[in-house]
Amino acid sequence: MREWTPWKTLDILQPFSEQSLSETLNGGQAFRWNYSKKDEYWLGVWGQNVARLRLTEKDCIQFSHPIDHLGCETELARYLRAKFDWDLAINNLPWRSDPHLEAAISAFTGLRILKQPFGEAVLCFLCSATKQIPQIKVMCERMALRFGNELTAGIHALPTWNQLATASETELRELGLGFRAKNIKKTADILAQHPELLDQIEASPYAEAKQRLVELPGVGEKIADCALLFGAAKLEAFPVDTWIIKVLENRYDLQAWTPSQLAQFGRIHYGAYAGFAQQFVFSYERATAVTQRSKK
Template identity: 70%
Template sequence: MPDWTPWKTLPLKTPFTPDTLAETLDGGQAFRWNFQEEENCWQGIWGQNVARLRLSEDGELKYSLPKQSKGTKQELKTYLRTDFDWDAAIDQLPWRSDPHLATSLKAYPGLRILKQPFAEAVLCFLCSATKQIPQIKVMCERMAESLGNQIHPGIHALPTWEQLAAASEADLRALGLGFRAKNIKKTADLLANNPKLLNQIEAAPYQEAKERLVQLPGVGEKIADCALLFGAAKLEAFPVDTWIIKVLEKRYNLTGWNPPQLSQFGRVHYGDYAGFAQQFIFSYERSNP
């Protein structure tokens, strides 16, 4: 394991609580953060970066980086989107006329959307089909250890799409990816032959980006919306999974609506920051079923 720099403060306009820090890092946006009991901190990996985060007793966010790391404070700030005005985004959500949203917002003060590497977000959410968060984390870790570059002793990056293309479907199945291995292999082959495609998709407006993303093998509407929300910073994306279906049926009386209709409802009802609202109602429903 790496040697770590002394803990420093990362100023946040909108501070975390312990619950919202945990929910942001380990609530289904990203899958490479783990709580280190002995250090009382979160350790996470994204791209070629590694960091540790914890809250001080007075609520300040502290961070530590590996001493030999090429990663910087700025990369961490970008990942956490510290320059984005989350309070202003909340103010534009319809909480004044939506009591359930208002309740969800109050339950998770400081919750935010991470800006992950888009290529990684696509890969991780391709692993998410019919799986829960702990299982997705295991699949991501196995891919990193077997196929990804070592960043620090004992710490590996997720494989690039080129590295995945060099593996066989059997190799991927051996990592426990199951039926997802076929789609990941097909997508890897496609992206290895068109290395600019994901950059083009990320740069496109939301609707065009989604239309192009769902053309990749195994990428349905939910996976596309998750990748666009958490990896491409398209906050209007509104992923619909079983939790969101439950919320919209129980709290909004939208029984019988199919996922595309529910996704459209979310974008219309919550507006430009629909995906941000989605995180609050998703998090609240999981803790208050």
């Protein structure tokens, strides 16, 4: 077992709360974080990095990583967007004229958007079709163990697209990917032949990036918007899933609108930080549903 560094406080502009840290790491943005109740820390993997996170009583983030993983602190700060001014982003959202958004923001103080490796975000959200968070996490873990690099004892990175290109569709199906295996294999083959493609997409303006991303096998508008929001830091992206459809139908009286129309509404109504607003209302709607079920 490799040694881990002593716990150290991460320099971060605005603090998390216990709730917002949990929702940020485990609320559908990323799928490689797990909480240890026994040890009271989060263990997560992104790129070629692995780290433990915990909150102090004063809501300071502390981290630890394998002692030979040099540069992990810099990568963690980038991943958590530690220096991004989230208060300024909130101030630019239309919560003053939108009571539902205001309630969602108040309920999840400290929520933020991660900056994941873009290629990983594309892969993870290709796994998300018709699946819930726990199931997506299982698929990602199986791919990591089967095809990814071992980062420290028993902990593997997600496979790169080049590594996935060496796998067959049958091997991917054996991991429980179902119909997603075909799209992942096809996408892997394309990206292995055009290794610059994802970098080009990430560097493009939002509309162009989305148009190019949906050309990949299995990448629809929702998957593209998730990957662009959580992996390419395009905060104007507005993913529309079943939860967001419910919110916009029930809270904004937008019945019978198509997902594309709802996405356009979200980008116009919420503005340049539409994806940030989406995460607040998404988290709030799920939490409200859990509360309502518990009262029955």
